[in-house]
Amino acid sequence: MARIEQMISIVTGSIGLLVAAIIIFMMRRDTLHAQHGMGWIIVALCFALLGFSPEIIDYIAQNFGVAYPPVLAITMAIAVLVIKILLMDIERSRIEVRNQRLIQRMAMLEADLKSLKKNPPDTTGLKE
Amino acid sequence: MTVILIPAFNEADVIADVLGEIKAACDFPVIVIDDASTDNTVAIAEQAGATVIPLSAQLGAWGATQTGLRYALRNGYDTAITMDADGQHDAASLAALLEPVSTGATDVAVGACTQRGSWLRHIAWKMMKQTSGLRLEDITSGFRVYNRKAIRQLAGWRATLLDYQDIGVLLLLQSKGLSIVDVKVPMQPRRNGKSRVFHSWVMVVYYMCLTLTLGLSKRKFAHRYRSPYGAH
Numbered sequence: 163m164a165r166i167e168q169m170i171s172i173v174t175g176s177i178g179l180l181v182a183a184i185i186i187f188m189m190r191r192d193t194l195h196a197q198h199g200m201g202w203i204i205v206a207l208c209f210a211l212l213g214f215s216p217e218i219i220d221y222i223a224q225n226f227g228v229a230y231p232p233v234l235a236i237t238m239a240i241a242v243l244v245i246k247i248l249l250m251d252i253e254r255s256r257i258e259v260r261n262q263r264l265i266q267r268m269a270m271l272e273a274d275l276k277s278l279k280k281n282p283p284d285t286t287g288l289k290e
Numbered sequence: 291m292t293v294i295l296i297p298a299f300n301e302a303d304v305i306a307d308v309l310g311e312i313k314a315a316c317d318f319p320v321i322v323i324d325d326a327s328t329d330n331t332v333a334i335a336e337q338a339g340a341t342v343i344p345l346s347a348q349l350g351a352w353g354a355t356q357t358g359l360r361y362a363l364r365n366g367y368d369t370a371i372t373m374d375a376d377g378q379h380d381a382a383s384l385a386a387l388l389e390p391v392s393t394g395a396t397d398v399a400v401g402a403c404t405q406r407g408s409w410l411r412h413i414a415w416k417m418m419k420q421t422s423g424l425r426l427e428d429i430t431s432g433f434r435v436y437n438r439k440a441i442r443q444l445a446g447w448r449a450t451l452l453d454y455q456d457i458g459v460l461l462l463l464q465s466k467g468l469s470i471v472d473v474k475v476p477m478q479p480r481r482n483g484k485s486r487v488f489h490s491w492v493m494v495v496y497y498m499c500l501t502l503t504l505g506l507s508k509r510k511f512a513h514r515y516r517s518p519y520g521a522h
Contacts, residue, residue, distance in 0.1 A: 259450045265347050266357040270364065273343040
């Protein structure tokens with residue numbers, strides 16, 4: 163039984179380390195912005211840490227009076243995900259506004275350009 | 291200086307007539323904001339003497355209207371009239387709609403025609419009025435006159451976040467202390483196509499949920515607690 167538990171902790175810990183390695187690889191390839199990668203590396207390392215030593219969760223659960231420790235781990239994971247998704251939507255709203263205002267500005271400039279081409283400003287009086 | 295703003299999406303069949311009627315009714319410059327049409331709306335509008343602002347990606351009716359308002363602000367216009375490109379709005383009613391804004395009696399005038407629309411639209415209006423606390427007849431009307439103060443507010447980034455020009459825009463103006471009035475005007479049935487919102491159930495449900503959420507979240511709470519004995 164103890165052997166199975168040890169195997170599980172090695173597997174989950176290794177998954178965490180693997181995810182961290184993939185994130186670093188993606189950052190090196192510039193697929194993932196360092197700013198986002200940082201958060202994900204922390205998540206992956208926490209995952210590895212809890213995988214290799216699940217006693218941490220047991221200890222925290224005991225102190226908070228949670229009878230079944232895995233529930234605490236899952237609840238914390240869901241909370242982190244919800245916060246992350248909320249932050250993503252806030253960021254997306256900001257990007258949408260910027261994108262829309264850029265499209266609008268480009269259209270206005272295009273209209274100005276067209277009217278300038280149609281009625282070029284009188285430059286005949288300018289000195290050389 | 292007054293300008294007429296017309297957001298248009300694939301209105302090649304009717305835009306020439308609409309622009310012709312406006313030209314016959316007034317001398318204001320007309321700006322057509324093309325919401326990435328796939329037909330030759332742009333060419334026809336230009337031929338009819340309008341200035342065209344061509345959006346490179348579709349932003350929806352409000353996104354296009356806001357482009358026009360930003361253009362009006364940049365070019366120093368004091369009053370902007372918005373009209374639909376589908377011929378619903380009568381150019382003959384322009385004078386009546388413009389009057390309360392040009393005399394300074396109000397900041398925004400909304401052309402209202404409550405006889406129009408299906409029962410679905412009427413239910414929608416009622417729900418919108420209830421949730422937002424707005425006291426206007428025709429909340430969804432796109433036939434409006436804005437003064438410079440209103441244009442400045444609506445050209446800002448806060449208004450860019452809105453998807454439709456109804457509740458969100460009106461609540462934004464109200465929250466900035468601008469006055470809005472209804473002006474009763476006749477409206478024609480659409481000459482081309484159908485409403486971009488009120489044609490499919492899925493869209494209506496989505497639109498209503500979005501609008502009611504917006505109405506509730508931005509509702510002005512002050513008047514709920516206002517003393518019945520007046521200001522003090």
